[in-house]
Amino acid sequence: xxPLFNDSSITVAIVGCGGFIGCHLLDAILTRxxxxxxxxxxxxxxxxxxxxxxxxxxxxxxxxDKSVVERIAKYPVVVNLxxxxxxxxxxxxxxxxxxxxxxxxxxxxxxCAKSGSWLIHFSTxxxxxxxxxxxxLLVEDETxxxxxxxxxxxxxxxxxxxxxxxxxxxxxxxxxxxxxxxNFVGPYMDFMPGVxxxxxxxxxxxxxxxxxxxxPLKLVNGGTxxxxxxxxxxxxxxxxxxFETGKMGRVSAALGAATEVxxxxxxxxxxxxxxxxxxxxxxxxxxxxxxxAEIKGVSLESIPEPEKISGVEYYxxxxxxxxxxxxxxxxxxxxxxxxxxTPIDVVLRESLTWFVMHYGFPNH
Numbered sequence: 001x002x003p004l005f006n007d008s009s010i011t012v013a014i015v016g017c018g019g020f021i022g023c024h025l026l027d028a029i030l031t032r033x034x035x036x037x038x039x040x041x042x043x044x045x046x047x048x049x050x051x052x053x054x055x056x057x058x059x060x061x062x063x064x065d066k067s068v069v070e071r072i073a074k075y076p077v078v079v080n081l082x083x084x085x086x087x088x089x090x091x092x093x094x095x096x097x098x099x100x101x102x103x104x105x106x107x108x109x110x111x112c113a114k115s116g117s118w119l120i121h122f123s124t125x126x127x128x129x130x131x132x133x134x135x136x137l138l139v140e141d142e143t144x145x146x147x148x149x150x151x152x153x154x155x156x157x158x159x160x161x162x163x164x165x166x167x168x169x170x171x172x173x174x175x176x177x178x179x180x181x182x183n184f185v186g187p188y189m190d191f192m193p194g195v196x197x198x199x200x201x202x203x204x205x206x207x208x209x210x211x212x213x214x215x216p217l218k219l220v221n222g223g224t225x226x227x228x229x230x231x232x233x234x235x236x237x238x239x240x241x242x243f244e245t246g247k248m249g250r251v252s253a254a255l256g257a258a259t260e261v262x263x264x265x266x267x268x269x270x271x272x273x274x275x276x277x278x279x280x281x282x283x284x285x286x287x288x289x290x291x292x293a294e295i296k297g298v299s300l301e302s303i304p305e306p307e308k309i310s311g312v313e314y315y316x317x318x319x320x321x322x323x324x325x326x327x328x329x330x331x332x333x334x335x336x337x338x339x340x341x342t343p344i345d346v347v348l349r350e351s352l353t354w355f356v357m358h359y360g361f362p363n364h
Contacts, residue, residue, distance in 0.1 A: 004243070004247065004248060005032060005033040005034065005035070006033070006034050007034065007035070007248075008034040008035070008036070010036070010076070010077070010248055011035065011036040011038055011075050011076070011077075012035055012036070012037055012038070012075065012077045013037075013039075013072045013073075013075040013077065013078045013117075014026060014037060014038070014039050014040070014081065015040045015041075015063065015072060015078065015079065015080045015081060015082045015108070016040075016041055016080070016081030016082035016083070016122075017039030017040060017041045017047065017058065017081075018039070018041035018042075018043050018044040018045065018046050018047050019041065019046070019081055019082075020046075020184070020186075020188050020189045020190065020232065021081050021122070021181075021184060021235060022039070022041065022046075022047075022081045023047045023188055024186070024187075024188070024232050024233070024235075024236050025079065025081075025236055025239060026039065026050055026056075027050070028239075030050065030053060030055065030056070032240070034055075036055045036056070036057075037055065037057070038056075038057050038059070038075055039056060039057070039058045039059070040058075040059045040061055040062070040068065040072060041060070041082075042060060042061075042062055044058060044060075045196075046188050059071075062104070063082060063104035063105065063108055064099075064104060066107065069104075069107050069108050069111050072108065072111070073108065073111035073112045073114070073115040073117050074115060074117075075117060076116075076117055076118065076248065077117065077118045077120070077243075077248050078108070078112055078117050078118070078119050078120065079120045079122075079239070080105055080108055080120070080121045080122060081122050082100070082104070082105075083100060083101050083122070083124075083161075084096065084097045084100040084101065084157070089199060092316070094156035094318075095156075097157050097160060098156055098159075098160040101157060101161050101164060102161075102167075105121060105168075106164060106167050109121070109164075109167065109168045109171055109174060109176070110171065112174060113171045113172065113173050114173075116173075116175070117175070118176070118177070118246065118248070118266070119174060119175065119176045119177070120176075120179065120239075120242065121164070121168060121176060121177070121178050121179070122178075122179045123161045123162075123164065123165050123178050123179060123181075123269070124157070124158065124161045124180060124181060125180050125181060125183070125273065125325050125327065126157060126161065126322070127145065127158055127161050127162040128143055129146045129147045129148075129155075129158060129322065130148050130155075130320065130321075130322055131146075131322040131323055131325060132323050133224070133226070133323040133324055134324075135323070135324045135325075136326065137275070137326055137327070138271065138325060138326060138327055138328060139328040139331075140180070140268075140269045140271055140328070140331055141269070141331075145162065148320040151318070152318055152319070152320040153318035154315075154318055154319050154320040155320065165178055165269065175267075176266065176267060177266060177267075177268055177269075177270070178268070178269035178270070179238075179239075179269075179270055179272055180269060180270065180271050180272065180327075181272050181273070182227075182228050182229075182230050182271060182273025182274070182325060182327045183202075183204075183227050183228060183229045183273070184230050184232045184235050184272075185204045185229050185230070185231065185232065185347055185348075185351045186231055186232030186347070186350060187232075187351065187354035187355075188354070189202070189232070189351060189355075190202055190204075190205035191205065192205070192208075192209045192212075192355075192359055195359065200314075200315065203227075203281060203284065204229070204284075204288075204348075204351055205355070206218075207285060208288070208352055208356075209355075211288065211289070211303070211352070211356075212356055212359055214303075214304065216304040216305060216306055217285045217288070217304075217306040217307070218306070218308075218309045218314060219281060219282055219285060219306045219308045220309060220310070220311050220314050220321075221308075221309075221311050222308050223280055223281035223282030223283075223284075223285060223306070223308070224280055224281070224282065224323070225280065225281050225322065225323050225324065226278055226279065226280050226281075226324040226325070227278070227279070227281065227325055228273045228274055228275055228276075228277050228278040228326055228327060229274065229277045229279070229284075229344055229347055229348070230272065230273045230277065230340055230342075230347070231274070231340065231342035231346070231347045231350070234272075234274065234340035234341060234342050237338065237340075237341075238270075238272045238332065238336070238338050238340075241332075241336040242265050242270075242336060242338075245264070245265050245335065246264065246265045246266065264335075265335060268331070268335070270332045270335075270336075271327040271328060271329055271331065271332065272327075272329075272332065272340070273327035273329060273340065274329075274342070274344075275326055275327055275328075275329060276340075276343070276344075277340075277342075277343065277347065278326055279344060284348075285306045286306075287344070287345065288348060288352060289303050289306075291345070291348055291349050291352050295349075295352065295353055295356055
């Protein structure tokens with residue numbers, strides 16, 4: 001075991017510990033290291049099997065509470081995964097989305113700047129804005145950003161996330177790293193409407209819900225938009241590469257002398273995605289129908305064909321979209337030695353298999 005991972009004196013604070021990414025990060029830390037975890041969230045149903053672990057302390061709270069923020073910032077490494085991040089809420093609850101994705105993380109960043117903690121903040125690929133169908137690679141420190149009008153409340157999430165990035169980057173004495181996820185998918189993603197959540201989840205959980213219910217998959221605006229889907233397990237590998245390269249924030253004079261500062265992961269934003277897994281949403285629907293038929297042992301013809309629907313009709317007034325998000329991943333590979341490996345068909349099969357088994361539908 002890497003001596004860093006065997007250091008039982010390290011405690012990682014995970015904000016959003018009970019969420020989709022947080023539950024996988026928690027499992028990985030407890031199985032691959034000797035570190036301790038301070039976990040904060042409002043719901044822990046995904047991590048019931050970890051609640052009694054002697055290396056963990058959990059708190060039911062959120063970042064709206066200043067005393068909670070100050071306590072989190074006492075730990076040397078803080079991973080902030082907390083966010084409102086479902087598209088249907090961007091339109092219906094724009095003000096709350098902005099508070100969740102700017103006010104609260106800005107307060108946490110200020111506290112970490114004062115305490116000296118390393119803040120690993122999860123942003124979003126949506127900070128690249130309203131991209132067109134012919135957009136090329138999105139590069140962290142080069143791509144120009146264009147957003148839709150204020151009347152398109154769809155952009156409440158992206159603009160709040162971008163403002164948080166700018167605020168973090170401008171804070172003096174803050175040791176920070178920003179992560180821009182590109183469509184992380186896998187077991188425990190989102191929810192099933194009417195079962196353990198309400199509203200419209202992101203596309204993979206949305207399609208999975210329709211499949212297990214025997215309903216047609218809805219192709220918003222024909223499903224022509226393209227996305228690059230990334231296994232959550234690859235995302236966890238990225239974080240461990242980040243931990244190792246950053247020595248968990250312990251940058252000594254000796255390390256600084258032996259390592260080019262430009263190659264340290266601090267004051268950097270990283271795309272985390274898999275450009276090899278780019279497909280249109282219509283192609284995603286086709287793949288998921290095929291995989292679902294194989295999982296259930298039924299014919300593809302027995303599964304309803306997808307239906308096209310307009311974005312405004314499906315999500316409501318204020319909907320807008322990016323047509324393509326293809327990440328440049330050169331920076332993560334160059335500075336951290338990380339590259340996502342899981343192919344799209346494997347990603348979808350592991351995600352959909354978990355969804356079908358978890359929700360326990362005997363047939364579609």
